[in-house]
Amino acid sequence: MSILRSLPRTLPRVATPAIRSYASAASPSISVTSTRSNASAPALANIEASWKSLPAEEQFEVYQQLEELQKRDWKELSVDEKKAAYFVAFGPHGPRAPTMPEGNTQKVFLYTAAAVAAAFGLFTFARSRAKGPAPTVTREYQEQMTEYMRSQNQNPISGVSSEGYKGKGMVTL
Known part of the structure; x- marks a missing residue:
């Protein structure tokens, strides 16, 4: 079982999806703490700054890692792990x-203000001509209609x- 536990850490970064799926399928009971390497801990600490620069493959790995972390009790998670989970999700x-x-x-504000001013000007012009x-x-007249x-x-x-x-009858004023 120790070989299976070390398998995800020894996979190269450019591993094929088949090897990755084999690694995750072969060891579903591996705890997150044993698969987490020391390199990923600082990544979670500053995920907001480094997320855009990470390749899509590493983003997916961080996402999977956080998904596994969230299955545990939230009281056991560190503040950095909670922040990273929130950032990745939302x-x-x-x-x-x-x-x-x-x-x-x-x-946008200036164009909106100009449109409102033009509408107000058109309204004022129409009212002045009415x-x-x-x-x-x-x-x-309304009292006469009532009678x-x-x-x-x-x-x-x-x-x-x-x-x-x-x-009041027809009187509305």
């Missing part, structure tokens, strides 16, 4: 990488023409 890389280049925030309120919006509804006996069950009606 950090600003891959599909979560910022898509807006640096310095575009001001440009006529006043319609004659049917006045209180006198007309009463004279026509409209809605005699629950409306303006009903007995004991205490509503």
Whole structure:
């Protein structure tokens, strides 16, 4: 069993996927502490800074290592291991990488402010060219409509023409 435990550490970095899958399939009970080399401990300590410079193969190895670490009790993990696990899972890389280049925030703000100012200017111009309120919006007109509804006996069950009606009728102002 000691040969199987040392197998993942002795694999070359450019090992074929078949050898890697054999190594991981042959020793599923290997604990993470025994497979972790001293070189990977500093990598986890500063994973945020070194993640982009790591080749995809090493990123996958770190991901697998952290996946195994997370299967243990979280109280046993070091702070660096917890930070690395969080960064790999939720950090600003891959599909979560910022898509807006640096310095575009001001440009977006200025264009948005210009669009809002243009819309406000167009609204103000349209309001200045519009006529006043319609004659049917006045209180006198609405009171006359209520009286007309009463004279026509409209809605005699629950409306303006009903007995004991205490509503405002057509008056909305």
